[in-house]
Each structure stands twice: as C-alpha cells, then as structure tokens.
Amino acid sequence: MFRQMExxxxxxxxxxxxxSKLLSYLSDESLSQKVAPDHFTLEKLGVHLSQAITFMMSSAGLDLAPLEEHDAYNANEIKALYEQTANGFVRVLQEQWNDEKLSETTTFFGSETTYGSILYLLLQHQTHHRGQMTVLMRQAGLTVPGMVGPSREEWAAMKG
Known part of the structure; x- marks a missing residue:
C-alpha cells in the first residue's frame, strides 16, 4: 500500500x-503469438496494459478520459498508447488525489480497501501481464530484456 503520492x-x-522497454522489443510479426486458442495474443496483452490503467483507476474514482480503441494495433502503436496512457494517468492522479486520499477506504470491485492499496494493485496487475508477455515473446522468437535483473541473454553477455 502507498501512503505518499511521491x-x-x-x-x-x-x-x-x-x-515501455519491454514493449519496444515487440515486432509486428510477433503480435499474434498466444499461449492457447482462447487466450490473449501479445497484441491484446499490450493493449490491455493501457486499458487496465484507465478502467481500474476510473473505477477508483479518477476522472480519466476513455481510450480511443482500434480493431488492430501495430507494435509501435501499442507502445505509444501505453506511454500516453501511463503518463496521462499519473498527471491526473497528482491533480486529483493527495497523500490523505491514499489512506481513505473505499469499495473497489466488491472489496473494502484503501486508495493506496488500489495503486499497489495497479502495479501488481501490470507486472503480472509483463510476465505473461515475456513468455509469449520467447515463444515468438523475440529477445526479452531484463525486467527485474538481467534476462538470459543479458546474463550471458555479462559473463562474457
């Protein structure tokens, strides 16, 4: 849980x-990769990262503009959409919430929680989907950058 906006x-x-670093490794050819027939593709997961910011934080009471959505995205559009959404969200957050707000309790998707905990959940959600994306990226033959420490390729390069 967060107690201070800073x-x-x-x-x-x-x-x-x-x-953003992870999204920059996507290729247009990789976007159809999915783990199973009824699961998200890399494209859908990448777009979902942006959609979730807007959906979750609007559900928590922030006044965020809905995303303009398309039927299909290329790799550059996914990265740009994410960066625009993530940067816009943090600006609105700083305008509309303060440290005191983070300790207040609310009902979020049926559970009592604090606003600071909602922000923590947003980060967890993003990390969860980044992990899914790294697996799909490997399956698609892409290089995966290190997220929490070096990736396999980065580790091998460091060892010389």
Missing part, C-alpha cells in the same frame, strides 16, 4: 519505463 510516482515512473 512514493507511488517514483515507483510508477520506474515500472512504466520497464514496461
């Missing part, structure tokens, strides 16, 4: 930089 913003900026 702490959340610091973590958010670091984590969104990592997500």
């Amino acid at each position: 702490d959340f913003v610091h973590v958010w900026e670091r984590e969104t930089a990592q997500t």
Whole structure:
C-alpha cells in the first residue's frame, strides 16, 4: 500500500519505463503469438496494459478520459498508447488525489480497501501481464530484456 503520492510516482515512473522497454522489443510479426486458442495474443496483452490503467483507476474514482480503441494495433502503436496512457494517468492522479486520499477506504470491485492499496494493485496487475508477455515473446522468437535483473541473454553477455 502507498501512503505518499511521491512514493507511488517514483515507483510508477520506474515500472512504466520497464514496461515501455519491454514493449519496444515487440515486432509486428510477433503480435499474434498466444499461449492457447482462447487466450490473449501479445497484441491484446499490450493493449490491455493501457486499458487496465484507465478502467481500474476510473473505477477508483479518477476522472480519466476513455481510450480511443482500434480493431488492430501495430507494435509501435501499442507502445505509444501505453506511454500516453501511463503518463496521462499519473498527471491526473497528482491533480486529483493527495497523500490523505491514499489512506481513505473505499469499495473497489466488491472489496473494502484503501486508495493506496488500489495503486499497489495497479502495479501488481501490470507486472503480472509483463510476465505473461515475456513468455509469449520467447515463444515468438523475440529477445526479452531484463525486467527485474538481467534476462538470459543479458546474463550471458555479462559473463562474457
């Protein structure tokens, strides 16, 4: 749970930089990769990262503009959509919430929680989907950058 906006913003900026880095490794050819027939493709997961920011945080009471959605996205559009959404969200958050708000309790998707905990959940959700994406990226033959420490390729390069 976050108790100070400054702490959340610091973590958010670091984590969104990592997500942007991951998205920059996508290729248009990889976007149809999925783990099973009824599961999200890399394209849908990438777009979902942006959709979830808007959906979750609007559900928590932030006044966020809905995303303009398309039927299909290329890799560059997914990254741009994410960066625009993530940066816009943090600006609105800083305008509409403060440290005191983070300790207040609310009902979020049927459970009592604090606003600071909702921000933590947003980060967890993003990390969860980044992990899914790294597996699909490997299946698609893409290089995967390190997210929490070096990737396999980065580790091998460090060992020389």
